[in-house]
Amino acid sequence: MTIAFPADRTAWFRDARFGLFIHWGLYAVHGHGEWAMSREAIPWDEYERLLPGFTADAYDPRAWARLAKKAGMRYAVLTTKHHEGFCLWDSQLCAFNSMNSPAKRDLLREFVDAFRAEGLQVGLYYSLGDWRNPDWAAGFRGDEAAKARFMTWTHGLIRELMTNYGRIDVLWYDLPQCYGIEDWRSVELNAQVRALQPHILINNRAYTSEDFVTPEQHVGGGASGRLTESCMTMNGHWGFNPHDHEWKSVHDLALHLASAAAGGGNLLLNVGPDPRGAIPPEAVERLEGIGRWLDTHRPAIDRSRAHGLPWLLAGPVTWTPPYLNVVLRHHYGERFDLGGLTNRVLSATCLSTGNVLTFEQRRESPARVRLSGLPTTWSHDQGPLVIRLEIEGKPDSDLSRVIGGADIFPVLPP
Numbered sequence: 001m002t003i004a005f006p007a008d009r010t011a012w013f014r015d016a017r018f019g020l021f022i023h024w025g026l027y028a029v030h031g032h033g034e035w036a037m038s039r040e041a042i043p044w045d046e047y048e049r050l051l052p053g054f055t056a057d058a059y060d061p062r063a064w065a066r067l068a069k070k071a072g073m074r075y076a077v078l079t080t081k082h083h084e085g086f087c088l089w090d091s092q093l094c095a096f097n098s099m100n101s102p103a104k105r106d107l108l109r110e111f112v113d114a115f116r117a118e119g120l121q122v123g124l125y126y127s128l129g130d131w132r133n134p135d136w137a138a139g140f141r142g143d144e145a146a147k148a149r150f151m152t153w154t155h156g157l158i159r160e161l162m163t164n165y166g167r168i169d170v171l172w173y174d175l176p177q178c179y180g181i182e183d184w185r186s187v188e189l190n191a192q193v194r195a196l197q198p199h200i201l202i203n204n205r206a207y208t209s210e211d212f213v214t215p216e217q218h219v220g221g222g223a224s225g226r227l228t229e230s231c232m233t234m235n236g237h238w239g240f241n242p243h244d245h246e247w248k249s250v251h252d253l254a255l256h257l258a259s260a261a262a263g264g265g266n267l268l269l270n271v272g273p274d275p276r277g278a279i280p281p282e283a284v285e286r287l288e289g290i291g292r293w294l295d296t297h298r299p300a301i302d303r304s305r306a307h308g309l310p311w312l313l314a315g316p317v318t319w320t321p322p323y324l325n326v327v328l329r330h331h332y333g334e335r336f337d338l339g340g341l342t343n344r345v346l347s348a349t350c351l352s353t354g355n356v357l358t359f360e361q362r363r364e365s366p367a368r369v370r371l372s373g374l375p376t377t378w379s380h381d382q383g384p385l386v387i388r389l390e391i392e393g394k395p396d397s398d399l400s401r402v403i404g405g406a407d408i409f410p411v412l413p414p
Contacts, residue, residue, distance in 0.1 A: 009199050010211065010227060012121060012169075016074035017261050017301050018294075019123070020287075021231055021270035022064070023079050023238040024107075026086040028275040029053035034239030037084050037131060044132065047084070056103035059277025061114035067279065069118055071287035072294035077123035077172050077268060078111050080161060082239075085132030089164075093156050096132060112165045123170030124161055128154060128184065128206060139179070147183060155189055162196040171197075172214075173205040181207035203229070219259040219267070225306075228265035232256060233272075234283055240272040247282050250289035254383040257290065257301065258316040258327040264306035293383035297351055300325035300386050307395045314338070315384060319395055325351065326387040331378045336387065338369040340399030343391040345369055351386040352378070365398045 027034045029050040030042075037047050068076055081087045087097035089108035098107045108124075115122050130136045130150075139147030162168060171193055181187070186206045193200060202210040212227035213220075219230040234253065235244045248256075253269065260267040269290075271283045294301065304318040304325075314336075315329035326338060341361075348357040348371055357373040371387060378385050 010201065012074070013201055013212070013227060013229075013266070014264075015303055016121070017266050017304070018071070018073045018257060019121075019229070019266060019268045020064075020068040020071070020073045020076040021125075021238075021268045022076060022273065023082065023240075023270055024088065024273045024277070025079060025082045025239065026050050026054055026084055026101075027082065028240040028273060031240055031242055031274075033237040033241045033244075034079075034082050034084075034272075036239075051101055054098075054101045054103060054275050056098070056101075056105060056107060056275070056277045059103070059105075059107065059110070059273075061107075061111045062117065064111075064279065065115045065118035065120055067284060067287055068115070068120060071291040072298065073120070073269075075121035075123055075169065076111075076115050077125050077170055078108065079125040079127075080108055081127055081130075081157070082125075083127045083129050083131055083174075085130040087157075089161070091157060091160055093153060093160065108161075108165065112168075116166075121169040122167070123172055124165075124168055125172040125174060126158060126161065127174045129175055130154075139183075147179070151183065151185055155185070155192065158189065158193065159196070162193050162200075168197050168200055171200055171202045173203055175205055201227075219256055219263070219265070228260075228263060229268050230256075230260050230265060231268040231270065233270045234286055238270055238272060240274050240280070242274070242280070245282075247286065249380070250286050250293065251380050251383050253286060253290055254293045254297075255316060255327065255329060258318060258325075258384070261301045261304040261318045262306075262316040262327075264304060289381075289383070297327075297383070297386050299323070300327065300351060300388065309340075309395050309397050309399075317395075321394075322346075322390055322392070324389045324391050324395055326389070328385045328387065331380075331385055332374070334372060334374050334376050336371045336374060338371065338387075338389075340367055340397035341369050341389075341391070342367045342396045342398050343393050346390040346392065348390075349388045350374055351388040352382075357387070367398050 023034055027036055030036050085096055087094050090099045090106040091097045112122050135146040135150035139150050186208050203212055203214050204210050212229050215230045235247045237244050257267045271279050273279050300318050304320050307319040309317055315327045318325045342363055345361050348359045353375055357371050360370045362368050
């Protein structure tokens with residue numbers, strides 16, 4: 001099968017930088033996160049008694065989409081089916097779905113329409129595993145007929161998603177436990193997906209490398225040159241858990257976003273709506289806070305390119321040619337010394353305030369730029385402070401060459 005890919009198929013993703021991950025399913029009723037059924041060994045007859053609580057009566061996907069835009073996000077990925085097997089769409093192959101719950105709605109249809117209406121790209125998460133389908137476990141135990149039935153069923157469900165909801169921009173696979181690439185018929189499966197959606201981007205979690213890699217709960221990638229999307233929670237859970245109060249600050253989330261951008265990658269930041277479809281207020285507060293930070297600092301994030309500089313201690317450093325953007329992990333007062341930069345600096349500003357900074361530069365080893373004029377007070381709640389340097393050429397540094405050497409630490413006589 002020959003598939004004609006659009007020439008600019010990955011262009012939007014390369015520049016998106018920030019997306020919304022949404023974990024929503026029957027597990028929201030239990031309120032212990034998305035893995036509760038497995039981790040707490042809840043029997044199926046008990047787990048299905050959660051179904052009456054999944055009302056979705058507060059579900060407003062246009063409000064979700066507007067919140068994502070306000071946060072500065074460019075796309076969103078919804079869990080159409082997590083490992084528990086509950087489908088958020090009107091499936092003809094799986095009766096365990098939102099149409100047969102108190103919601104009585106095709107929640108996916110509303111999601112896709114709402115996010116498209118707000119001009120955002122649409123992604124669908126699909127768990128290849130399924131704790132509810134008995135063929136999944138039987139196949140694990142060696143029943144080849146059950147395994148074959150499960151794989152055919154899986155291909156059919158994904159065909160529904162790729163056929164019935166118009167243009168889909170991302171397919172985000174996940175695996176709770178794993179068969180192999182031949183068991184899943186992954187090459188065949190993704191060829192089917194690409195035949196139906198030639199422009200689509202597919203992640204690397206179905207045993208094929210595909211379009212992008214997905215570090216989880218940490219920012220990674222970039223060095224390999226591959227498209228990278230780091231996914232992360234705001235507290236300790238993907239799915240709704242009202243008892244988890246360990247929320248990351250806006251400051252730290254902005255640093256994670258800048259770290260992803262520094263490697264030329266994206267950050268997919270998660271929310272876990274409650275069973276009514278409401279996003280927790282703590283998550284809303286943080287998304288709005290990041291949006292406010294991006295209102296001023298987006299030039300440090302958009303169209304950033306990987307550069308390989310070794311600076312790690314001061315904070316992430318993004319490169320948006322011809323600018324180098326130093327995202328400070330901590331506030332250092334009126335003056336800051338940036339060690340290692342060998343490129344000629346043409347200008348320096350504080351992106352956070354718009355103030356022009358004075359600077360002195362030493363380009364010979366050990367290189368250093370001394371910056372003055374930063375705000376003497378800066379609230380942690382405002383997010384990280386950003387210094388913007390206009391430089392000549394691609395960023396280069398002597399820091400890795402001189403750290404630990406005689407240029408900085410003289411060798412003392414015995």
